[in-house]
Amino acid sequence: PELPEVETVMRGLRARLEGRTIVKAALNRPNLRWPLPPGLERRLTGAHVCSLSRRGKYILIRLAGGDTMLLHLGMSGRVSLRSANPDTVPLHEHLVMEMDDGWRMGFVDPRRFGSVDLVATASEQAHWLLAGLGPEPLGPEFTPGQLAAALAGKRTSIKPALLDQRIVAGLGNIYVCEALYRARLSPVRSAHTIAGNRATRLVLAIRETLAEAIAAGGSSLRDYVRPDGEGGYFQYAWSVYGRESKPCALCPGVPACHGVRRIIQAGRSTFYCGRIQR
DNA sequence: CAAGAATCCTGTCAGC
């Protein structure tokens, strides 16, 4: 999941957890991507949930008592919200929290690339996983000037540069492809050539793509569902991602357009139109 | 230093 999915999950969790108390936390394994923090079950049990927010692809759950729980969904992580029912425990559920109203939140992650950690709320932004993140793409700090400055001197191409969370926080493979298409910028263009009008177009395209995806509840692929069990529907609005050899919607019937192409950049699939993206 | 490859893990799907 990327920023729009994480935002959707966070909102679903907020509606169910905020103001409630965790009556029991249970852990089913010692580690995910990283070792789980010592005493996690004990530190969660009895804690009151004050507020939830998102930073990049991380969900922050602030607890009374001074701890913030950090949650990253990795590649296959998802959250299961359900009323207590032992018949419906999902496979690969590594952490379960039972709330004082009887609902349970489970963290499910087959590939275990996700992570869970605890950090002192007072210095949560200094946590090593958050400290190096670039600006929030929907926030005021993400401007054409800032983006151009962050890309200056980068010899890599723009597509892998946008996947680097230090440049801008929250984009992943789907939304980078979609935003570059919307900005009509080639994914193989050198990152340092993005400035001026191109930077303006790119910032706008990223903002619009993410905002529309959030409004659609994110994109549902194989295993992403919202905490309420419903899927997002932004996958129906994809212009290029997953659409190899299909026609490009912006050049209908143009012979020079060979449709959506798929190439590999830094080991990841890139989808784009070679005609309108320069 | 920077950039690309390898890596962690399980599940799914296409092709034979």
Add this chain to the structure above:
DNA sequence: TGCTGACAGGATTCTT
């Protein structure tokens, strides 16, 4: 039906 290989929403660590 199996079986095999490619591939998957991520991000760090290891090699060039």
